[in-house]
Amino acid sequence: MGVSQWCAAALAAIIAPFIGTDLRDRPEAGRQNRPDYSIGRTGMSAELAFMSAVDLAQNIREKKISSLEATENFFERIDLLDPQLHSYLTLCQDQALADARAADEAVQKSGELGPLHGVPISIKDLELTKGVRTTMGSAVFRDRVPDMDSIVVERVKTSGAIMLGKTNTPEFGQSGTTENELGEPCRNPWNTERTPGGSSGGAAAAVAAGLCTVSMGTDGGGSIRIPASFSGVYGIKPTQGRVPRYGGYGRPAANHFSQSGPITRTVADSALLLQVVAGPDTRDVNSLRTPAPDFSATLGAGVKGLKLAWSSDYGFAAVDPEVVAITKKAALLFGEMGATVEDSKLKLEDPFDAFWDIFATAAFTSYGHLLAERRDDFSDYGLKSLLHGESRTGADMSRSIYEIDRLGRRMEEFFDNFDLLLTPTMAVPAFPIEQRPSVIAGREVEPFWGFLPFTYLINITGQTAASVPCGYSADGMPIGLHIIGPRGAEAKVLQASAAFEQAQPWSGERPGVS
Numbered sequence: 286m287g288v289s290q291w292c293a294a295a296l297a298a299i300i301a302p303f304i305g306t307d308l309r310d311r312p313e314a315g316r317q318n319r320p321d322y323s324i325g326r327t328g329m330s331a332e333l334a335f336m337s338a339v340d341l342a343q344n345i346r347e348k349k350i351s352s353l354e355a356t357e358n359f360f361e362r363i364d365l366l367d368p369q370l371h372s373y374l375t376l377c378q379d380q381a382l383a384d385a386r387a388a389d390e391a392v393q394k395s396g397e398l399g400p401l402h403g404v405p406i407s408i409k410d411l412e413l414t415k416g417v418r419t420t421m422g423s424a425v426f427r428d429r430v431p432d433m434d435s436i437v438v439e440r441v442k443t444s445g446a447i448m449l450g451k452t453n454t455p456e457f458g459q460s461g462t463t464e465n466e467l468g469e470p471c472r473n474p475w476n477t478e479r480t481p482g483g484s485s486g487g488a489a490a491a492v493a494a495g496l497c498t499v500s501m502g503t504d505g506g507g508s509i510r511i512p513a514s515f516s517g518v519y520g521i522k523p524t525q526g527r528v529p530r531y532g533g534y535g536r537p538a539a540n541h542f543s544q545s546g547p548i549t550r551t552v553a554d555s556a557l558l559l560q561v562v563a564g565p566d567t568r569d570v571n572s573l574r575t576p577a578p579d580f581s582a583t584l585g586a587g588v589k590g591l592k593l594a595w596s597s598d599y600g601f602a603a604v605d606p607e608v609v610a611i612t613k614k615a616a617l618l619f620g621e622m623g624a625t626v627e628d629s630k631l632k633l634e635d636p637f638d639a640f641w642d643i644f645a646t647a648a649f650t651s652y653g654h655l656l657a658e659r660r661d662d663f664s665d666y667g668l669k670s671l672l673h674g675e676s677r678t679g680a681d682m683s684r685s686i687y688e689i690d691r692l693g694r695r696m697e698e699f700f701d702n703f704d705l706l707l708t709p710t711m712a713v714p715a716f717p718i719e720q721r722p723s724v725i726a727g728r729e730v731e732p733f734w735g736f737l738p739f740t741y742l743i744n745i746t747g748q749t750a751a752s753v754p755c756g757y758s759a760d761g762m763p764i765g766l767h768i769i770g771p772r773g774a775e776a777k778v779l780q781a782s783a784a785f786e787q788a789q790p791w792s793g794e795r796p797g798v799s
Contacts, residue, residue, distance in 0.1 A: 307614060307756040307789060329361045331799065334495035337792070338404050338554040341498055345403040348392060352403030355498075356385040356447055359405050363449070363496050369477055369798050371469040372491040374410050375418045376450040381405065384447050391445075400561060402445030407497040409488050410451035411458050412438050412545070413532040422454040422484070424466040424662045425655055435532030436569065437501060437545045437562050444561040449497050453487025456667040457648060458503060458543075460484055461511050461737045462718070466664050470718050473516060474796035475762055479715040482512030488548045489516035494799045499554050501562070503533065505543035506644065507740025513548055513752040514710035514765025517794060519782065520548040521555050524772045525747030527577065528562050529569035541571065542644065542744040550792045552783040555751075556580040559775065578776050584783040589623030591781065594703040600632035602738035603728035604712045607758055612709040615755035615766045615785070619707070622784055629706060631699070633742070636692050637734060639685035640741050642677050649674030666733065689745050696746045700771035705781055710765035712736050714758040739767050749775045753782050754791040 333355060336344070344350040360378055367373055388403035413419050413431040415438075420426045434442065441448070453463050453471040463471035463486025473481040474494040481490040485502030489512030492500050502509040504522040513520030528545045547558035563577035595616045597609045620626045648670045656663075656671060663671065699706070712725050713736050721732040730736070743750045749772070752765035766785070770778040786792070 307611065329365075330358055331362070331495055333358050334362055335550065335795070335799075336498070337551045338401060338406075338498045338549065339551070339557055342401055342404050345388070345392060346398055352385040352388040352392075352405070352447060353382065355403070356381055356405045356449070359449055359497060366494055366798055367496060369472065370474060370490050370494060370496075371471050372453055372487040372494070372496055373407070373450045374420060374422075374453050374467060374487065377417055377448055378450075380417075381447050381449050388445060388447065399443060399445030400557060401441070403447060404445070404498050405447045405449050406441065406558075407449050407452045407488060407491050407500040408438060408441065409485050409500065409502045410454050411484075411503050411533060412501065414438050414448070414451065417448075417451065419451065420467060421457050422465040422467065423456045423664075423667065425652070425659050427467060433532060436529040436566050437533055440562045441501060446561075452485070452491055452500060454484050455486075456664045457652070457670075458484035458505055458508055459644075459648065459670050460666055461507060461734070462721070463487060463512075464664075464719065466662065472718065473715050473762075474798040475517060476715070477798060478717050479762065480515065480718050482515035482711075482715065484508040484511075485520070485548060486512045486516075489513055489518055489520070492516075492518050492548050492550060493796055495795075499547060499549045499558050501545060501558070502548045503543055503545050504740075504744065506640065506744050507737045509546050509548055510710050510740050510750060510752040510765070510767065511737055514754075515715035515763065517754050517763030517791065517796065518548055518550055519552055519555055519751065519753060519786075520546065521559065521751035521775065521778060521782075522546050522743065522749060523559060523563065523775055524573070524749045526569075526571050526573040527749070527775065528559075529564075529566035529572040531566065531568040542640075552779055552786050553581065553584060556584060556779050580776050580779055583776050583780045586780050587622060588619055588781050588784045591619075591624040591704045592702070593619055593624050593626045593781075594629035594631075594699075594706045595626055596629045596631040596706065596708050599708065599738065599742065601635045602712060603725040603730050603735070604709055605714070605726055608709050608711065608713060608764055611756040611758075611764045612707075612766050615753075615789070616707040618785065618788055619781070622788060626707070627703075629699075629703070633692070633695070635738065636688060636742055636745055637738075639688040640745055641673065641734075642681055642685040643689070645670045645674035646677050646682060647674070692742070693746045696748060697771065704770070704777060705774075706769040708739050708767040708769065710739060710752040710767040712738055714760075714762040714764060743769055748772055749778055751778050751782050753785050754794075755785070755789065
């Protein structure tokens with residue numbers, strides 16, 4: 286089938302009854318899009334809360350807005366809204382307000398300021414934070430207070446950002462949803478009966494609801510892109526090694542899959558935050574030794590002349606037809622912007638078994654010694670992961686490493702012919718909390734992992750990928766388009782994301798809880 290025939294067929298499918306919509310024609314359920322963002326509490330501004338990090342940093346530098354004003358505003362909103370969402374596990378209110386006052390004093394002195402000077406942000410609770418509770422979403426570490434910062438937190442602080450608190454995560458980041466033994470599950474601001482995704486669910490919920498300007502997440506199997514898709518925000522997983530992971534996640538072996546990255550409401554904010562945290566560090570032997578490029582330099586370059594591939598399923602995934610229709614329509618929009626969009630005809634084998642072997646073995650290596658005394662404190666899924674890791678043999682691991690290496694070569698060869706690959710981010714829209722789908726598109730799937738086939742594959746290959754808000758399901762839940770690039774191509778992924786953002790803006794959308 287030629288490109289023009291494929292376009293016609295896809296567009297015909299889109300207009301079928303009861304199929305969800307893109308951002309330009311969305312259902313009313315779950316959203317608010319108001320010219321006045323005030324939520325009716327004296328002194329509190331939603332307009333300020335939803336200002337981009339780029340704009341807020343500039344306003345603070347120009348003394349139009351104070352860091353203290355912005356920080357106090359977020360804590361008022363958190364106090365009002367987070368009891369519905371549970372996006373934060375720990376707040377740093379006293380320290381954040383003191384840091385904001387110091388940031389404002391620095392502005393008055395007219396000295397050199399960092400790129401995020403005075404901007405209030407949140408940090409996922411898998412990053413070590415000196416003097417601030419770091420639970421990793423586990424009751425085992427409920428009261429742990431580290432004596433060091435991770436490299437990511439060091440760099441965020443050096444940039445001048447103000448840390449509001451630590452966001453909610455499932456135990457050790459081992460779930461595509463955000464429930465743990467520490468308290469209430471994190472909820473989706475578009476519909477509080479639904480999951481925001483995981484494992485950076487708290488980060489995405491906080492960004493979507495205007496409870497921070499931007500957030501740092503982590504992604505070891507899709508944990509930035511899953512909640513970005515479910516919560517209607519933007520998130521990018523960098524190339525493996527782009528962001529040093531020392532002091533983050535707590536599982537060195539898993540760092541072969543895991544990366545820290547931004548969750549934001551705009552592409553430019555992600556480019557800025559990624560610039561802050563990327564770059565080599567000798568404390569992480571897996572970090573790339575080359576300096577990070579300028580991620581913002583090509584945001585306005587468009588996609589004309591790029592060769593893009595589309596895959597609805599990688600050749601193996603079960604995907605909700607509504608999700609396929611919405612994301613395929615979004616993929617075709619790049620053709621209208623001057624790119625070439627072709628069906629990739631990808632036929633891959635599901636690499637989940639290899640991924641799970643290494644993922645679980647890394648967990649057991651780090652935390653297995655706690656089973657004897659703390660077994661009852663682990664979540665059901667955390668315990669399952671540890672026990673699976675314990676059961677793996679050296680031969681099992683050797684086979685898994687071989688499969689991962691083979692898949693990595695296959696995907697690198699794929700990008701010899703294409704600039705980027707487009708897929709759905711998720712196989713389904715956000716579902717009710719603790720009701721993971723066991724059947725998708727008429728096919729039985731493993732409930733715990735079956736809804737995220739598109740994301741963990743890219744952790745295995747080490748490539749970079751982002752989730753871009755591209756539409757809504759018929760019941761008003763956000764849908765994400767997955768933009769995947771070869772290793773080292775974050776700038777190109779951001780460039781394509783920015784082009785889509787310009788063609789079909791999303792940052793003005795507001796969920797019901799905002």
